Amino acid sequence: xAVPLSYSLRNLWQRRLTTILTVSGxxxxxxxxxxxxxxxxxxxxTLVETGSYDNVVVFRKGxxxxxxxxxxxxxxxxxxxxxxxAIDQNGRRLLSKEVVVLISLQKKGDxxxxxxxxxxxxxxEENSIPLRPQVKLVSGRLFRMGSSEIIVGNSxxxxxxxxxxxxxxxxxxxxxxxxxxxxAGNTGFSSEIWGDVDQVxxxxxxxxxxxxxxxxxxxxxxPAAKGAIEAxxxxxxxxKRETRYYLDQSEMMAKFLRIxxxxxxxxxxxxxxxxxxxxxxxxxxxxxxxxxTMRALGFRRxxxxxxxxAESLLxxxxxxxxxxxFASFMQFITVSTVNFxxxxxxxxxxxxxxxxxxxxxxxxxxxxLIGGLLPAFRASRMNIVEALRAA
Amino acid sequence: MMILKILFRNAFHNKLRSGLTILGIxxxxxxxxxxxxxxxxxxxxxxxxxTSRLVTRNAISIIFxxxxxxxxxxxxxxxxxxxxxxxxxxxxYIDEKNFFPNFCVEPKTYLEIYPExxxxxxxxxxxxxxxxxxxxGRKLAAKYGWKIGDGVTLKGTIYPGNWDxxxxxxxxxxxxxxxxxxxxxxxxYLNETIKKASPQRADQVGxxxxxxxxxxxxxxxxxxxxxxxxxxxxETLTETEKAFNQGFIAMSGAIVTxxxxxxxxxxxxxxxxxxxxxxxxTRERIxxxxxxxxxxxxxxxxxVLIFGESLVISLTGCLTGMLLTFPAAAAFGHALETFFxxxxxxxxxxxxxxLAAILIGCLAAIIPTRQAIRIGIADGLRxxx
Numbered sequence: 001x002a003v004p005l006s007y008s009l010r011n012l013w014q015r016r017l018t019t020i021l022t023v024s025g026x027x028x029x030x031x032x033x034x035x036x037x038x039x040x041x042x043x044x045x046t047l048v049e050t051g052s053y054d055n056v057v058v059f060r061k062g063x064x065x066x067x068x069x070x071x072x073x074x075x076x077x078x079x080x081x082x083x084x085x086a087i088d089q090n091g092r093r094l095l096s097k098e099v100v101v102l103i104s105l106q107k108k109g110d111x112x113x114x115x116x117x118x119x120x121x122x123x124x125e126e127n128s129i130p131l132r133p134q135v136k137l138v139s140g141r142l143f144r145m146g147s148s149e150i151i152v153g154n155s156x157x158x159x160x161x162x163x164x165x166x167x168x169x170x171x172x173x174x175x176x177x178x179x180x181x182x183x184a185g186n187t188g189f190s191s192e193i194w195g196d197v198d199q200v201x202x203x204x205x206x207x208x209x210x211x212x213x214x215x216x217x218x219x220x221x222x223p224a225a226k227g228a229i230e231a232x233x234x235x236x237x238x239x240k241r242e243t244r245y246y247l248d249q250s251e252m253m254a255k256f257l258r259i260x261x262x263x264x265x266x267x268x269x270x271x272x273x274x275x276x277x278x279x280x281x282x283x284x285x286x287x288x289x290x291x292x293t294m295r296a297l298g299f300r301r302x303x304x305x306x307x308x309x310a311e312s313l314l315x316x317x318x319x320x321x322x323x324x325x326f327a328s329f330m331q332f333i334t335v336s337t338v339n340f341x342x343x344x345x346x347x348x349x350x351x352x353x354x355x356x357x358x359x360x361x362x363x364x365x366x367x368x369l370i371g372g373l374l375p376a377f378r379a380s381r382m383n384i385v386e387a388l389r390a391a
Numbered sequence: 392m393m394i395l396k397i398l399f400r401n402a403f404h405n406k407l408r409s410g411l412t413i414l415g416i417x418x419x420x421x422x423x424x425x426x427x428x429x430x431x432x433x434x435x436x437x438x439x440x441x442t443s444r445l446v447t448r449n450a451i452s453i454i455f456x457x458x459x460x461x462x463x464x465x466x467x468x469x470x471x472x473x474x475x476x477x478x479x480x481x482x483x484y485i486d487e488k489n490f491f492p493n494f495c496v497e498p499k500t501y502l503e504i505y506p507e508x509x510x511x512x513x514x515x516x517x518x519x520x521x522x523x524x525x526x527x528g529r530k531l532a533a534k535y536g537w538k539i540g541d542g543v544t545l546k547g548t549i550y551p552g553n554w555d556x557x558x559x560x561x562x563x564x565x566x567x568x569x570x571x572x573x574x575x576x577x578x579x580y581l582n583e584t585i586k587k588a589s590p591q592r593a594d595q596v597g598x599x600x601x602x603x604x605x606x607x608x609x610x611x612x613x614x615x616x617x618x619x620x621x622x623x624x625x626e627t628l629t630e631t632e633k634a635f636n637q638g639f640i641a642m643s644g645a646i647v648t649x650x651x652x653x654x655x656x657x658x659x660x661x662x663x664x665x666x667x668x669x670x671x672x673t674r675e676r677i678x679x680x681x682x683x684x685x686x687x688x689x690x691x692x693x694x695v696l697i698f699g700e701s702l703v704i705s706l707t708g709c710l711t712g713m714l715l716t717f718p719a720a721a722a723f724g725h726a727l728e729t730f731f732x733x734x735x736x737x738x739x740x741x742x743x744x745x746l747a748a749i750l751i752g753c754l755a756a757i758i759p760t761r762q763a764i765r766i767g768i769a770d771g772l773r774x775x776x
Binding site: 017018021022024025028029031032036039060061062063064067068101102103104115116117118171172173204205207236260264267268270271272274275277278279281282335336337338340343345 | 407408411412414415418419421422426450451452453454455481487546547548549551591622624638641642643644645646649650653656657659660661663664666667668670671758
């Protein structure tokens, strides 16, 4: 017959201080573990949602981001004529030739002169807006083509100085007025500034485009379009699906965060496992008499072992739930940092997903299990007579 | 002396528990030390940078270039000793995973401005004479097994194509903090090649490095440089090398803050573990304290005993952890050489270790001490058995 679970529960309650201390140690480990995974997930999710599956990004072969790429006007026109490019109801091609540069802007809040960060300025055409259905204007209006007007993403408007509505930025010997703020949800576009491509190219003296983005007429035609672009001897270009392109840009950073998170939590969990072990050893030592009595009543060694294992698994369970409870509040936080790969500012949210919850809970239970294994084993090996004498 | 003996006897009364606690603290101190070192190596570039060197770059952002013609104009400014220039090349060696910083520079003046890159005279001469030559840091050359005279090819990401180089010198760092993982080649090699392929990108410089005659002139020189090019097509931003490097770190500030926070979390975790140990120890020893009280020892003596025991445990753990930090940091630094070229445990970290251990020991003893002091003699004696 098994020892009832309530026995283990009551033991934890009986020694409240010790239980709270052990559980909070474990909860912190779970919190850190979950928080770092949530950060990596949020970064990746933001960049993946930036791309659309049926859009294609074309950039110069060998460059790893749009900023490094350059496409001559002639080459861009060749890409424009591809038969795979979708056409809208007005008969226009859904293709946009864009230029991407970085400018350095001062962050809000910090007075230090060094608190600058690189922000993406994207010169776009009229077609860029239908190509990015995520982008929605929240205040002001769109810029007029052919003027020095710009619209900014809401993460940039929130995080940087002088980019609010009607703010003016200076570059290329001109003043640029912010006429609108757009919200692109959890995507990289929320961390960008948009203006007319021809004006931006002129201001930065960049006679070449950075990338060409187009929508496929039929999403399945991607291999054909890719083949046509990469086989054309006049073009030294490469094509990727937009989703793939942005996923690649998050890879290095997400990997860095995951490795950091994993190595940290492994070290931390050693501390928490030791904590659980200490608690369980002392739980066993304080209850030698009880164990003897239970054995005398007819409970088997296996049952005793299971009872103590259940107790330490409960510790792990409570720790895991507590850690996740606090970690779930992190979802309200938005982090803004420079993505090493593109060298530009990117805002993203901590994101909690089902797999992260599962990973964190199993991690916590494993900590409890390892911590309780040896003490439970010791409890089950006790000799009945000696144990009863100790009481 | 007597009290110390009691403290040690008490601390190691329950060997298993104390051993586990000490192990836990050692691991925590080790983690804390490593995290602090990660942060300080993040700042290593700032520490190694000099305030008497200035960096001039395009005011819009680092990706925009400056015309080569600025070189002569900067040289005419009062207080400027040497001017050098270069570009971030951003080449990839075989695979993107093999990252190391690679620049093209004007070699003669650049080596003058950076006396901490030590090259033998023969190697220096060979490097200056060969336009396709490059120099690499000692650690970088060792990592890929390059020997003098070896050919190395980088794939350009900013400047397309495959670029061939010949290793002409391996520089050593003058100080511990000098980065020995960098790759430098001739700016002329880049410029001449670019001129043929895309002439509009030629004669452009990514940054100017300026050495000033006296360090206290840096601010004036920086202002004078920026003023010279004010209202031109390529306005400049000049700052000390330190501020320039600091700017890069400020960009990844969120990550540094996260690591910093996590390094304190590990201390809190271990505090919970030690507090737990002390709570259990005092609970077991309540009878002893009751007897001591009967004999006339007061609350202060018991406080000393509990705090002392807690400190003995936490400091022993701390010492073990500190001793482990050095070999661990060496292994860790070796594994992450690409990210952190400089990975040295600082004295400040060791002081912080001790401080953290004392904090852990004291805070962990507070609640148990209160319990032990408050308990009545009769209650305490009743608990025996």
